[in-house]
Every structure is written in C-alpha cells, then in structure tokens.
Amino acid sequence: MSKILMVEDDNILAKAISTVLSGEGYEVVRAMDGEDGLEKLKKFLPDLILLDLIMPKKSGEEFLAEIKKSAGYKDIPVLVSTVKSDTESISRCMALGISGYFIKAHYSLDDIIKEVKKIIG
DSSP: OOEEEEEOOOHHHHHHHHHHHHHTTOEEEEESSHHHHHHHHHHOOOSEEEEOSOOSSSOHHHHHHHHHHOTTTTTSOEEEEESOOOHHHHHHHHHTTOSEEEEGGGOOHHHHHHHHHHHHO
16 A cells, blocks of 8 residues: 655645545655655654645745755655745746646646546556
8 A cells, every 4th residue: 555645734625635535545644744744754763754735833945945855755746735836936846856846826736636546546
C-alpha cells in the first residue's frame, strides 16, 4: 500500500481528499501545518507528499525547502495543492523540484487522484 503525507490545514478539504485517497487504497496521514508535517515525516516515510502552501506556523514553501535539503527526504515526490496562483510561488516550487502544482479552484479531486496515480501508481 502506497503512503501519502497530506500537509493541509483546511479540515473539510483534507477530509474529502483523505476519504477519496483511502478509497483508492492509499494510506493517508495528515499534518495540520509545516511543523506538524516535518514531525510526521520522521515517523511516516511517505511515497508522496500532498502539500498546501498557506498554513500557520511553517508555510508549505518553508516545509518544501527544508525537505529538499535533506538527503533522506529530497527524493520524495511532492504535489502542491494551493490557492496561490502567482508565477513567483509556482516558480519557486518548481525550482525546488516538485512533481506537480494544482491551483485548488482550477482542479477537481479526480484530477489530483489521477496525478497521484501517475506518480506512485
């Protein structure tokens, strides 16, 4: 069973995504913010990280920059799912080596599931 770490502070969205991913056979662990995400990452080595950018405590971009510097985590694929649509945010994330970038208003859960399946099966 493939494992996904979802770093998302929106409870309703996180529950919807988690329910759909679990129904597709993925094991999903959720973190509420970037700090929580780093703690969960140490205990739960995922096959994929689904990451929001706008969160309290430690932003998704800070989380992403930190894991991409770590030898143990830098090769984990990351899909960003956020409301941030500015080219600077997208460029910074792409430069850090993400696997995909979804603007929440423009994509459905089905689109995210298809991308997850494409990356980790």
